[in-house]
Amino acid sequence: DTTTLFVPEDYLINCTPGMRKWWELKSQYFDCVIFYKVGKFYELYHMDAVTGVNKLGLVFMKGTWAHSGFPEIAFDRFSNILVEKGHKVVRVEQVETPEMMEARCKSLAHPTRFDRVVHREVCRIISKGTQTYSILDGEFSETHNKYLFCIKEKAADPTGLHHTYGVCFVDTTVGKFYVGQFLDDRHCSRLRTLLAHYTPVQILFERGNPSVETQEVLKGLRSSAAQEGLIAG
Template sequence: IAFGRFSDVLVQKGFKVARVEQTETPEMMEARCKSMSHPSKFDRVVRREICRIITKGTQTYSVLDGSPSESHSKYLLCLKEKVDDSSGQQREYGVCFVDTSVGKFHIGQFGDDRHCSRFRTLVAHFPPVQVLFEKGNPSGDTKKVLKSSLSTAIQEALHPSSQFWDASKTLKTLAEEAYFGKENNPAGDDGALPLVLQSMISGSDSLALTPGEKRELALSALGACIYYLKKCLIDQELLSMANFEEYIPVDKGIEKSESSNSLFAKTSQRMVVDGVTLTNLEILQNGTNGSTEGTLLEKLDTCFTPFGRRLLKQWLCAPLCNPCSINDRLNALEDLMAVPGKVSEVGELLKKLPDLERLLSKIHSIGSPLKSQNHPDSRAVMYEETTYSKKKIADFLSALEGFKVMCEVINIMDDAVDDFKSSILKQILSLKGKTRKGCFPDLSVEL
């Protein structure tokens, strides 16, 4: 039980911590030795296996690991770079970054200028605590960024091809390992890749083993990420969630949203606040000691829930600049200020909510069938089994309780929603199917 506490201290200091479990009982060892003709002294030892390697960028806060010390995301970032011309003016980046506590992968490829502006903005918006790159791959300019902006992050170079896979090896592994198989992904069809990854594959290849044009670097970065998660023994539980999102740089996203006509395109027009600006204006951390003291984030962050804090931080990095969506947000505030009694009641309820995003990821990893078949943890002999089982059940119940609280919030707001002007509030606070705009799923049957 102390493992969680002590391992966390070491991990925060930048060490890698391996958790070794006993994977047989003395009785099983005796039986094994009896079945051998000449057991040596090495065979007469109870078997032990590494069940998990924890690093700063791969914390999942499972039942054994203890609870997270802070609510903000910690990213593991893999990057691969290709300098386009000899003068080094143009470059391409492939990136894949994941918050292992939530299990969400972001993957993308984009062109950049000689100042690495887009790359700098990426690491400011999604600050990684651990960076993986291919040995000898990053150019001098990128190394400068890694040195200046990411001096506190752990940086690790991986061997080309054997550890930092190329795009085709990544696709081959995804096909062989069946991370997105039927039993892991009941909603999807048998073993199909998530849509984001499907869009990165060449259309002419029916076996899905050829990367699409301008996608090789992104898939290679994903390969490095999978290799590393595999090494830390958490690849199955995280990838089987099939939670992928394409990363499009903020300024590129604006060009895209002008041409698209989807409902959320209007809200996706955001101001580009690059890394330099975030630092100079002390939006997320101050210039004196790098903490949040005195920053804009500290002044604005009165969120009750951890996932609310994470979202607010993303909003601050890319503020809205479309009048329609800004006005809708202001309407939402007016609507809420008109019902102060209900708002304070909802606030009290939100305070009770657990960190649902992380909790769901935790529950998924306990119930992941891939993991239960061939992961060393499934063979581990736990002497504190009852304590852990109680913890697992408590986690599950607290997630259910969280959803119940959310349904209660909807009920409280139910009679006020019709008078609201803000369309975003109407979407959030009305049940799916009940009204035309409602987006909140009706969970009453499941609960």
């Protein structure tokens, strides 16, 4: 699974508490760029720092590993740049204050050094099909809908004459959600028409599910839509 990364425990035990948390998150979101909140800044480490330098024009900070970052006010601008370049961005926020951390540690019978770091959690995963806009993200500049398209194909028709699809369109720019199911011919005519009318920017499907014919239809959108196969369950 290229979306995850195995990080040995004997490596994590030698990390600082903050870096251990980063590696734990990176192991789950290896295919994403993590914007890791530290105080009033978002920091990028290791391979993400390299991406930040190459794609965002950031500079490496001094240290023993690759490290870059930017002020929190620039989150919208930098996340949008990466998403438009085809990356997914994970936003990690601090969910407790240093005072809350101290109180939590005092409540533990035997706190370890890994407990003595403020809790951080993933609060948002941003891709082309999941971008939302609010006052915190700056001005809304899109002039067209951005659809996230999910498709599930029913088991193949023994005659090979029909396809049955379950589909879902989500337009997060305006908060609209469409879901439906339909029977199609062997040429996938209705599916082709649907995708022509509502051209998606991102397509999700179950790994191994779409038939060969359906995959050929989706291949025609690779230049305009990011595509990702997900593991069921």
